[in-house]
Amino acid sequence: MVASAVTQRASSQPGLDWTSPVKVGLLSGIVGVYLGLVGIIEALANRQVIIGTLSTGDVILLSVFVFAGYTAASRAARGYDKAPIAWCLISGAIAGFLTSVVLSLVVIIGQAVNMRTMFINTSPTLYDTHILG
Amino acid sequence: MLVQWKRFIERVTATDIVMWLIGAGILTLIIWGSAATISAGRYTRYHWFDFVIFGLAQGSIYALIAMGYTLVYGVLRMINFAHSEVFMSGPYTAYYVAAAFYSSGLLDRQPIPCLVAIFIVAMATSTLIAFLLERVAYRPLRNAPRLIPLITAIGASFFLQYTFRGLFGSGVKGYPEIDQLKGYWLIPGTQFGVLKTQGVVIVAAVVMLVGLYLFVQRTKTGKSLQAVSEDKDIAALMGIDVDRAIVITFVIGGALAGAAGVLYALLFRQVNFFMGFFPGIKAFTAAVLGGIGNVVGAMLGGLFLGIAESLFPNLVLDGLGIPAPYQLKDALAFILLVVVLIFRPTGILGERLATKKA
Numbered sequence: 001m002v003a004s005a006v007t008q009r010a011s012s013q014p015g016l017d018w019t020s021p022v023k024v025g026l027l028s029g030i031v032g033v034y035l036g037l038v039g040i041i042e043a044l045a046n047r048q049v050i051i052g053t054l055s056t057g058d059v060i061l062l063s064v065f066v067f068a069g070y071t072a073a074s075r076a077a078r079g080y081d082k083a084p085i086a087w088c089l090i091s092g093a094i095a096g097f098l099t100s101v102v103l104s105l106v107v108i109i110g111q112a113v114n115m116r117t118m119f120i121n122t123s124p125t126l127y128d129t130h131i132l133g
Numbered sequence: 134m135l136v137q138w139k140r141f142i143e144r145v146t147a148t149d150i151v152m153w154l155i156g157a158g159i160l161t162l163i164i165w166g167s168a169a170t171i172s173a174g175r176y177t178r179y180h181w182f183d184f185v186i187f188g189l190a191q192g193s194i195y196a197l198i199a200m201g202y203t204l205v206y207g208v209l210r211m212i213n214f215a216h217s218e219v220f221m222s223g224p225y226t227a228y229y230v231a232a233a234f235y236s237s238g239l240l241d242r243q244p245i246p247c248l249v250a251i252f253i254v255a256m257a258t259s260t261l262i263a264f265l266l267e268r269v270a271y272r273p274l275r276n277a278p279r280l281i282p283l284i285t286a287i288g289a290s291f292f293l294q295y296t297f298r299g300l301f302g303s304g305v306k307g308y309p310e311i312d313q314l315k316g317y318w319l320i321p322g323t324q325f326g327v328l329k330t331q332g333v334v335i336v337a338a339v340v341m342l343v344g345l346y347l348f349v350q351r352t353k354t355g356k357s358l359q360a361v362s363e364d365k366d367i368a369a370l371m372g373i374d375v376d377r378a379i380v381i382t383f384v385i386g387g388a389l390a391g392a393a394g395v396l397y398a399l400l401f402r403q404v405n406f407f408m409g410f411f412p413g414i415k416a417f418t419a420a421v422l423g424g425i426g427n428v429v430g431a432m433l434g435g436l437f438l439g440i441a442e443s444l445f446p447n448l449v450l451d452g453l454g455i456p457a458p459y460q461l462k463d464a465l466a467f468i469l470l471v472v473v474l475i476f477r478p479t480g481i482l483g484e485r486l487a488t489k490k491a
Contacts, residue, residue, distance in 0.1 A: 038299030048169050118301045 021072040025095035028068030029102025039121040041129050057129050068095040103130050169452030182325050184443045190331040192439020193338030197393035198416035201386030201430040207362035207426040208382050214286040215266055218293035219412020220394055222262045223255030223391030224398040225297055228306050230254045235309035244313045256391035263387025298406040305405045307400040334396045341392055342432050349428055418470040424480030
């Protein structure tokens, strides 16, 4: 009976999948870069949600992080009878971190190379939004 | 013989008679207009030669784009309406490479390596877009009812159009002119000249089309594509990786569309985010004209449409007294599509005879 309970618990725990939060983080980063490059973030950067603090462009960018964290956490909880909170938080953090890495890369490359000759929306406003500054 | 005629007359309906009368009317107008134009003598043989060569160049581009439509229809029984944006994405991205080469002077000093690089960038971009389209937009809907992928294709087309508009802007970008491609090549022994750009477009397109035909007919991968288009399930049972075959189809279509885009840019020297719309529709018409799903048919359909579009306005419409006939050349493609669907819906060479949707 103990053996069967252990077997049942072992079979209900799928194991830690590190690739899933990495994939989610990278894809979310690409989505964030896309939203910036096509001009959605910059177009809405002047619409203030909290005047002087938070613009609609910031909200859209932050929603990408929220989406990345939520998706990674929900995938981490899949297959478990009781969701492992620690692993879900770690997955979300990994996804969010990777999203920010991808967005930071765009800022770093943009500072070094003038991308505006090709991508017309890579303006200083966009970089400021990316670094939330 | 008499019995056969009797049976034939019994089968004829009023609709058939009306369709024949319409067809006869169209044929009469074509013959009348052509005769009037030729007898008026407005155009010399040099003009007609120029029209034919331009039509061949234009038709070659349509044929290359039509390959994508026909190959995808062959394996998936689906019209990839986003293919026009796959065609646009290549040259639009490669424009920046071309502009960089031009501003550095390399384009005129070393035109061939520069053109090769432009082709590679354009084809790589179009191939990537086609691959992502298949992976993200179409593969999840492989088993959905036919209308769903069609709507998805239209949505993907708009998505790509406006993505490129957002990325690169809505303005028209001018492709640089290559000094070595200015002017004419004279055909030896004659006084006929071919514009160098048109000559390059025709030769490049023919080489690619012949290469594709040989690939599909003679190689193992090409035969696997044919097998998948005949029957996906049986092909899978024979050990063919159906997913891989479909991806290869999209990749080939995308690469050819990217190449067609560069040829289009060489010919018309303008790119913008909307440039794929009309050539895409016309290439689709060409694919239907030749027999959708038929590779050789799409080639012939493209060439026929290109020549018809170039010749028809001046040969027929001018003779009928229609002012500014060249402005109706786009309408010609759509009229031809309707006429083909009415009178010969299987196209010139007929639709491929796979019985199931892949």
